[in-house]
Amino acid sequence: MISLPPSERDLHAYVDQQLPESDRRVLETYLAAHPEVAAQVHAWQQDAHVLRAALSGALQQPANPALDPALIRQRIKQQSRRHFATAAVLLMAVSLGGLGGWQAREATQPPMLPMADAMQAYRLFALDGVLPADYHAQGNATMQTWLDRYFNQAQRLPDLSQAGFTAVSGRLLSTEQGAAAMVLYEDRQGRHISFYIRPPGPENNFLPRGSRSADGLLAEYWSGGGYNYAMVSPQGLPTTPLLQF
Numbered sequence: 001m002i003s004l005p006p007s008e009r010d011l012h013a014y015v016d017q018q019l020p021e022s023d024r025r026v027l028e029t030y031l032a033a034h035p036e037v038a039a040q041v042h043a044w045q046q047d048a049h050v051l052r053a054a055l056s057g058a059l060q061q062p063a064n065p066a067l068d069p070a071l072i073r074q075r076i077k078q079q080s081r082r083h084f085a086t087a088a089v090l091l092m093a094v095s096l097g098g099l100g101g102w103q104a105r106e107a108t109q110p111p112m113l114p115m116a117d118a119m120q121a122y123r124l125f126a127l128d129g130v131l132p133a134d135y136h137a138q139g140n141a142t143m144q145t146w147l148d149r150y151f152n153q154a155q156r157l158p159d160l161s162q163a164g165f166t167a168v169s170g171r172l173l174s175t176e177q178g179a180a181a182m183v184l185y186e187d188r189q190g191r192h193i194s195f196y197i198r199p200p201g202p203e204n205n206f207l208p209r210g211s212r213s214a215d216g217l218l219a220e221y222w223s224g225g226g227y228n229y230a231m232v233s234p235q236g237l238p239t240t241p242l243l244q245f
Helices: 008-015 021-033 035-060 069-108 116-128 140-148
Strands: 166-174 179-186 192-198 210-214 217-224 227-234
Touching: 008 021, 008 035, 021 035, 116 166, 116 179, 116 192, 116 217, 116 227, 140 166, 140 179
Parallel strands: none
Antiparallel strands: 166 179, 179 192, 192 227, 210 217, 217 227
16 A cells, blocks of 8 residues: 555556556545645646557557568678678779879889989088098008998908099998998099998899999999999099009
8 A cells, every 4th residue: 555645656656557446546535635746647647648649659550571670680781791892892992092103103203323322422522521521541541441340341442542542531321221431532633532332222232333424423333242332533534543443
């Protein structure tokens, strides 16, 4: 039996028609004496009536095959497969496009000229003199000792004394291929010739003996002993002594 005054739970049980007959009569007697509580209960009853009407209308509608749970799961799987296939096609297109773009970049990128870094080093240090030398010496002997500290089993420095050139300074450099060095030769007229050495790089791009000229400079290059070399001099300077090493 319910107690009075009734709890909210009892009132909702009355609205939902869940109270026993005896409790329902007791509660109706209480509501008759308390109009404010009766008004609240009446409002809840109206809401419940509207809700039941709405639900009963939906339940009376004919069955919709599209709402069958098995069909819904099947459609979700099919959509997932289509999305996966679309993503795979897009990924393939992006990959092929990236590969094609990289190949096009490689095809349009100008090839690296042999020992371009050696010619650039000559411009910086022999022509412009933008940085001081790391080592000063007079003659090949002391310069060879300095060079051997950094390059094992490298070829010997060329002897250009017959052409009037003496090794006077050395510079350590850093390149994409690794550590490099440039030895500068000078004659009495102040003209310069450079000897350049560096590793071939991770792809072991060793060079056949050759030469090329650019911007008034001549570079003669070759490989040996695990290194690449270049002799760089101004064009027009007698090159016969440079070939005798």
